[in-house]
Amino acid sequence: MDFALDDDAVELGVGLKELLGDLLVPGGLRAAIEDRDARLRLRTALVENGASTVLVPDSLGGLGLGWAAAVACAEELGRAGVPGGVLDAFLIAPAVLGLGTGFESELAEIAAGKLHVVVADERGVVVDGPEADGVLVVEGDEIALYDAGQVEFAVVPTLDEGFPVFRVSQRGSARRRSGFAVGDVATARRFGALATSAALVGAGRHILTMTSQYVATREQFGRPVGSFQGVQHPLVDVSLGLEFAAPVVRAAAWSVDVNLPEQVERVAHAKSAAATAATRAWRTGLQSHGAIGYTYEYDLQIWLKRCLSLGAHHGHPATQRALLRDVARARLAGAALAPRG
Amino acid sequence: MDLRLTPEQDAFLESARAWLAAHTPAGGHAPPGSAEDVAASRAWDRALFDAGWSVLTWPKRYGGRDATPMEWILFEQAYHEAHAPYRLSANGISLLAPTVLEFGTEAQKEEILRPMARGDVLWAQAWSEPEAGSDLAALKSRATPVPGGFRLDGRKTWSSHSASADMAFGLFRTGGQSGRHRALTYILLPLDAPGIAIEPIRRLDRLASFSEITFTNVFVPESAVLGEVGRGWSVAMATTGSERGFSLRSPGRFTAAADRLERLLTPEIVDAFPDLADRVLDVRLDAEAYRLHVLQSVSKIALGTFGPGDASLEKLHWSELEVRLNVLALELLALQPDADADTRIWLESFVAALPGTIWGGTSEIQRNIVAQRVLDLPRSY
16 A cells, blocks of 8 residues: 555656746746647647656557556646646547557657547537547547547637637547447546546645735735635635545546546546535635736636636536445445345 | 555454454443443453554554554554444553653653553543633643652643543643743643542533643652653644644544444435435545545655644544534434434444544644645734
């Protein structure tokens, strides 16, 4: 039993955090959100530093790591507020394609940053839409990869300029749909929920950090507002939510890597806990900032909106909750059959 | 990272389960209310000690096994699965022993640890005073230097199990009141010393499980000091660090309680009252999150990155979870008034859970600690 992350996963997360710190100079994040070229430059820089290789097998130019390492990356992408479908393109899509057979060329292209694939979630919603090259879509028990040109995207209204979402409304013929097995759809859903859980923890932690720094310096009544328990204690509750969600996310990722039966419950727990914690983070973060946090000019809105986006995407909390209820009911039914001991 | 037990850990867990299955006495979940109960509790500590389970993580020379934190977690898991008795020795083992191991002289370690682990000598804490609760550094009980030792005067209160204990550990003022926490000394004393009066206090369920202790001209020798004179605060904070940390609250306690809670759900209740089933699910998930957080803490301790903020976060989580769990159990039992023979045990468990958010630093104090040490916020008002 060892909860400590493997060294390569730790290095990956730390490296990505430093890289994002260098890339996102002041104003850089806003530029990437508002300007497509800036967004593509940021994505290219991340690819050049290996962010798209984590889950691609080493034989295809990837690092061949698992989800325990991938969630460390996803957390940093969420913390930095990187716009667009980077979770999909770097982590979720290669993991889903890895379930099928015959996707070697696509996986190699993804690792090299030449193919930007997004994944439709259980609502049939994708991020980036026309900006992507390919879309993975669930069709019944199967998964199919489409070229983006074969898909029609209907804009879904959102507040989050950095996370444009679309309903996949009509399709031409699929580029490829080979080799997916029964159960792969549920597995693919777990990949999406894992990546978004970790990104929510990262985004929530960023909100907590920026809010703590703000209330420590903002003075009213002659002292920092962050010295009042009425301000401090709700922020501690934010910390509690995030700090107790994070190990669940990591344990869920590991359970997926070793393919344990409890991965179903763990991943649903992870997304559910991360979404709840992130919601509390942006809500308290906004309240603690006062009016400045409500402005477009102040950066809090970027993460507030992203928490809304990531919470609903790839494993809406209600669907995770339903999964958890199903597991609990099955356990209860099993216990009712077994003798009480 | 690997959350599976190693074959050695698995064997360890099974050996703990086997021993507990063969030796765990029935009942004993409430703090002892009679002399017979105290004797039974001491006998249980003795049985645990003789079989090598009493104080796993202590050094072998003091009666422990030099066990790893993970082995301790596994033993506790088995202990709570077996619903084994409340241990009267817990205060000493969890709060005092880590401090003795860190600050005690060799003579103190030899004298104190083994009898504590065997249930021969029961220890009570003497921290709070009528005017010093959350503001512990305001305490007024004095230790006045006299030839050969100190004279103790003052009052301590909310002292758990002191009516059945043999010894007490606590903080006394050896300097001026204005010195606050810089003028305190950590003192160990026998509760039958002349000048000590113990007045039991009844909990809300009428069980007299804690007391007020009055000291009038009580002599203790110099050897009663743990650590240095005037350094009692930092010595005591090491103790409250263990009190707040995972040493007192193993995850097995909550995962086992969540399992027992889930057994109060019937298919009929789940169908008729889905909100109750949802709350039981939340308790289960929060107990599991606590378990995973503690496993993370074990690895942080190994890496040297476990801080006081982490201990406070854990105390906030488990103490509030335990109250929620027990309130929910009472709600479920009230729905099925004659369905469960364990109602009395749940009532006891409920009463025992309530002060968890108060003792060892209230939830408000814990939140102040997290605010300052984790979030880097200014001192609280």
